[in-house]
Amino acid sequence: MTIEKGGDWGQPAPLPADGVVVHDDREARATVTAARRAGAPLPTLGLLGGDLCRTLGGTGDAGRLRSAEAMTFPVDLGTVLIDGTIHWFVAHLVARRTWWRGRVVVAMNAQWLGSWDLGPRSHPDDGLLDVSDGDLSLSDRWKARSRLPTGTHVPHPGIAVRRTPSLQLDLDPTLDIWLDGEKVARGSSVVLRVEPDALQVVI
DSSP states (O other), X not given: OOOOTTOOOOEEOOOOXXXXXXXXXXXXXXXXXXXXXXXXXXXXXEEOSSHHHHHHTOOOOGGGGGSTTOEEEEEEEEEEEETTEEEEESSEEEEESOSSSSOEEEEESSSOBTTBOOOTTOOTTSSOEEEEEEOOOHHHXXXXXXXXXXXXXOSBTTXXXXXXXXXXXXXXXXXXXXXXTEEEEEEEEEEEEEEEEEEEEEO
16 A cells, blocks of 8 residues: 555564565666566565665664564555566666766656655655656756755756656657666667555665
8 A cells, every 4th residue: 555645654574584685776676577577476675775775764784674673664666668678676767868968867766866866755655756857958957966966956947847657758869778777778668657565675
């Protein structure tokens, strides 16, 4: 059940014996992808780092994961169809050639991408992706860059922002697609969807 504003979220519970410890978003995505490709249930993930971990307030303490201090949260999973091939992501999708020229599309399930607060309103269990889509001038990119760590780069007239459970994007020209910090494809047709409460994570 997706979180409602002001509602309780998560519960005290340690990582189960069959849970998988991951050190960053790439490892989390790889674990999810392997399970989905095999048609297996998604394992509970113990988060030691990455942008999803930071969004949840994780400390990176491995001992905590199997202790009475551990907290378990249901989180959404991002699904993306890129030119007919399905992929998954836990924290974010970025479509771009470079950060400094051309169109940039960002879909956030987590709040953070490294030191940048690209999803200041994003919540990992609200059933929505926070999508920003823009093609700014170089001078505006410099100005926006200084505001990224605080999430104050939006609102901006050159950046379209929406919060949505699904979205279809036509990328012309084609853009490189990065999922959880890893380049996975260059695509022209992208269909995004949220799987609510698809994953259990422990911090």
